[in-house]
Amino acid sequence: MSQDPFLQLGSVGRCQIVSRLGEGGMGVVYRGHHNDLDLDVAIKFLHPHLVQRGDSADRFLREARLAARLASPGVVRVFDCGETAGHYYMVMELVEGRSLLDVIKEEGPFPVDRALGIVESVAGALRDALDQAGLIHRDIKPANILITNTGHTKLVDLGLAKIVAAREMLTAHTAAGTALGTPNYMPPEQFLDASSVDHRADIFSLGATLYHMLSGKPPFDGDSFFAILKRVEEFEADPLPSHVPLAVEELVARMLAKRPEQRVQTYAELVEAIHGINRPPSSVQSEPSAVHSITHTSSIIPAVKIAGRALRPATPAENRVLLIVDIQNDFCPGGALAVPNGDRVVPRINKLARKFAHVILTQDWHNEDHLSFASSHPGKKEMDRIELPYGSQILWPDHCVQGTEGAEFHPDLKIPHCELVIRKGYHHEIDSYSAFFENDRQTPTGLAGYLRERGLTQLFVVGLATDFCVAYTAIDGRRLGFDVTVIEDSCSGIDIDGSLEAAWQQMLEAGVVRA
Structure with missing residues (x-):
């Protein structure tokens, strides 16, 4: 008999537990079957050691209830949630596919048109979440975006989502002055106070995700939380690979602007900007390098190094x-x-x-x-x-x-x-x-x-x-x-x-x- 405590349960609610699919930082996911719906589902359990820690169980159930409010093709649906025998679970749409992070690790940097298509899809899901339930995700990153076997994208993990509707601000479950999220993809204001951010924080994180898809690495990295914070606040991301068109590099720069008011302001504006870019075909084309030397030189004028094509927004004292x-x-x-x-x-x-x-x-x-x-x-x-x-x-x-x-x-x-x-x-x-x-x-x-x-x-x-x-x-x-x-x-x-x-x-x- 299996020693897996969740498989030993046999069922939760109206669902049979079939087999283990995988494990993450917050929980374990199983394949299941919803008897009443006659539908294969995913069942996610909160790790037992987290049940006794702080508000993890409340946050887990809150994530399920938030996701259940949404009717968006770009968000993984949640059908049910609850607690049985001390185990907290949620029943979700079963998505056959891999995380975007795993795809990048296996395939390397994406062609430009594929990366922009994914960003457009995620922007649509985020817009649905904001319009339908007043939600800001606050943890957009490749690990929280699923690529289905049919090539579609699905947004997961609303555990850090913030409700911005005025009537629910008091239940946002984020203490003022708290930094929540994944540092490599977080905007500067989220490090200072995650409770005060708006949807433009998600636009920054989506820009960081776009950068990761195009370059194969996050835009900001470091060996500690504070090292990453310093890079996010004080440095620009390295130039993107030379095959990335200037218009795309400029869009990434706008999404990664340090100040929220300098970013792309709405998801509609972001989608419009993507549509306005003349995307190259999926195959990588040979274009002039973003870092090169001018070969025609003299003894008076030395060779000039040109690095990085997208100009970053200034931060003037008078805006x-x-x-x-x-x-x-x-x-x-x-x-x-x-x-x-x-x-x-x-x-x-x-x-x-x-x-x-x-x-x-x-x-x-x-x-x-x-x-x-x-x-x-x-x-x-x-x-x-x-x-x-x-x-x-x-x-x-x-x-x-x-x-x-x-x-x-x-x-x-x-x-x-x-x-x-x-x-x-x-x-x-x-x-x-x-x-x-x-x-x-x-x-x-x-x-x-x-x-x-x-x-x-x-x-x-x-x-x-x-x-x-x-x-x-x-x-x-x-x-x-x-x-x-x-x-x-x-x-x-x-x-x-x-x-x-x-x-x-x-x-x-x-x-x-x-x-």
Whole structure:
């Protein structure tokens, strides 16, 4: 007769215990059969020596109850839990497969597209957990991600999950000031106080997991808890292998940003970023090395070593930026597309700019025959609408044409410490409102990358016109994860058929602060 104490039980609840599958730090897992459901299941028992230790049993049952709330294809389902003869158990979906950690150990670094696919799947599961039950996992790592025999991913181990719904905060089961998780994958704020983290901690850990898949090793390592903590807080991860595209390396860098506000902010944004990356085929391609020497040298200029392509976000003392939108002659009285009282905001903006260490200007910069001009469409008149490949387009008078006086900044605008000018609308076929994207909503201006690289996370937006370029800029800023405030008395609107009121409503719905 077997000496295994759990096999000797024969059954728990409505399940027969069939055979032992494996063992982990917290428990032992068995294959079982649910008699009522006629379904093979996995039965996990808490290690007997942990039953008497602290709140391990409560945490074990809590994990089961949390998982049972979720209806997500990316989370291992839990059917039942309980205690019998002093043994604590949970009955789970039986997943045939291996942990991601085991797969990496056996196969080595993953092709880029496979790694991104796994991250996208896990992001979906985490989003379901957050949306359905207000859960933050707090222990995302390769060992807690299962790869099924059919190639799907399943998230396991909610033992450290935190409930963020306000009505349940008191039962989150994490003492303030406690660090819980796996150090190699934890963000800096989780080392300090795991009770205060939000879902962006899971985004960091998922970024660390993505790094591990691409490189074959965790991004941070050390011979002790405190050694790993020091590396997480003070150092960047080593450059990824040379075959990893720059766009992927930059995404990993954003996910691993030290400060939560500098990371990818939502799972939707993360999935969108993954979809926007031009993934290489699964086979590893030969690309220029991330670490190489320039071979053309002289006795004056020695060979230069280039290491690491992804620029890491800075951590400035001042993370606010004033974004001044389109204060140009053609948008002011007397201009081709004058905004009422557009020039009156100039003195206010000059005064306001002196309070900011970082100031950025945007500038409409159209071709002379731009497709958004009514003059480019015989038989059409100004303010008519036409359909372009990206959607409906208002036809404007010719304005802000490159090299003309109308395109220049208003002569009274005095911003000597402006650090960047973003020109937009210079693509012949695409109009431009937002400082972040051209009007096809796909072509970026580069502003978001600049702000993230510089660590500038709080945007204060002023300029012309409130209901077009200012509103589009503010809404896109929120969508990209920045904190955005529009300073109303330093803006002026056109107000075409109620467009000003509609723009304010859309900005408020997007989370823009009206000041």
